[in-house]
Amino acid sequence: xxxxxxxxxxxxxxxxxxxxxxxxxxxxxxxxxxxxxxxxxxxxxxxxxxxxxxxxxxxxxxxxxxxxxxxxxxxxxxxxxxxxxxxxxxxxxxxxxxxxxxxxxxxxxxxxxxxxxxxxxxxxxxxxxxxxxxx
Numbered sequence: 001x002x003x004x005x006x007x008x009x010x011x012x013x014x015x016x017x018x019x020x021x022x023x024x025x026x027x028x029x030x031x032x033x034x035x036x037x038x039x040x041x042x043x044x045x046x047x048x049x050x051x052x053x054x055x056x057x058x059x060x061x062x063x064x065x066x067x068x069x070x071x072x073x074x075x076x077x078x079x080x081x082x083x084x085x086x087x088x089x090x091x092x093x094x095x096x097x098x099x100x101x102x103x104x105x106x107x108x109x110x111x112x113x114x115x116x117x118x119x120x121x122x123x124x125x126x127x128x129x130x131x132x133x134x135x
Contacts, residue, residue: 024083028059031079075119082121091122
């Protein structure tokens with residue numbers, strides 16, 4: 001049995017492979033919290049409150065979950081980073097899928113994967129909702 005070669009270590013100045021090689025683009029970081037925050041929006045389907053995303057220049061989104069939330073415990077307890085991808089299905093190939101593709105809003109498909117115990121969100125916008133388009 002042949003051992004699979006590990007990728008070479010990344011130098012401090014190098015971007016992660018997801019950005020440098022795969023073309024993924026940073027979108028936001030989701031941070032679980034137990035503290036109510038100003039401007040929370042309640043998402044009934046997920047029994048969760050979200051806040052901060054629209055106002056944060058860094059893409060920080062706070063997530064507060066109610067008891068009985070159907071969201072995975074990993075997502076409820078560990079911060080996640082979200083990337084925009086051009087092809088969600090292709091980006092999921094060979095990955096450990098935590099939450100299968102779904103459409104939480106018009107023009108957006110998302111899925112969650114797990115990498116080394118950390119949740120990662122992958123987002124694909126329709127061409128009319130391109131997250132990288134400049135106003």
